[in-house]
Amino acid sequence: MRDFTADEDRLWRTLMRLNGALPRLLDDDLRGSGLTLSEFAILLVLSEAEDGELWMSGLASAAGLSPSRTTRVVADLERRGFAEKLRSRFDARSAVTRVTKPGRDAVRKAYPIQVDRAREVLFDHLDSAQVRDAADTLEPFLRRVRELSRPS
Known part of the structure; x- marks a missing residue:
């Protein structure tokens, strides 16, 4: 093991602290829009995807969430009418998730919140x-x- 230099240690610790603090800050901000940060991430990725849909594995990767977390968040979004799971047109054994109109509306409402925070921070x-x-x-x-x- 090669230990960190002082500057490497400072940068690494700063990145780790940002990794913990920034998502909490954004999550708190977005809750005012009715979405969690994870929900916003998934709906944003879906809104930007071709046809507004993605396979679950691609969705998890693009949103930066674990597959199990993605499954739970998508289930919550489905219950609220923001997303729907459908059988894939290409593989009947697989499911894709699609954003709904209310889901797109929720992203439009939440998007300025994260832009404002990014500008401030x-x-x-x-x-x-x-x-x-x-x-x-x-x-x-x-x-x-x-x-x-x-x-x-």
Whole structure:
């Protein structure tokens, strides 16, 4: 094991703290719209998907949730009329989840809430070059995390 340098330790700890604090902050904000952060993530991904639908495994991955968590959240969204599970047109044994009109409406209502929080937390404190540099720095890190997260 090669230990962290002081700067590496500072960056890693900061990322871990952000990973814990930011979702809680966003979840608290979004509850005012009637959605949890997990519900918002799933509905947003579905709203942006072709035909507004995805297979459950793709939905879980795109929303950044575990398959079991995705199943529970989708069941809650179904009960509230925001999503529906359907048999796949391509494989009758598989199910896809589709966003409904009320689900799209819920995303439209919640979206400005997370934009406002992102501006307050991040964008209002950076100029456009810093935003671009931060994205350029974090995108390869995200790609690597996703590579390492794929099942073997």
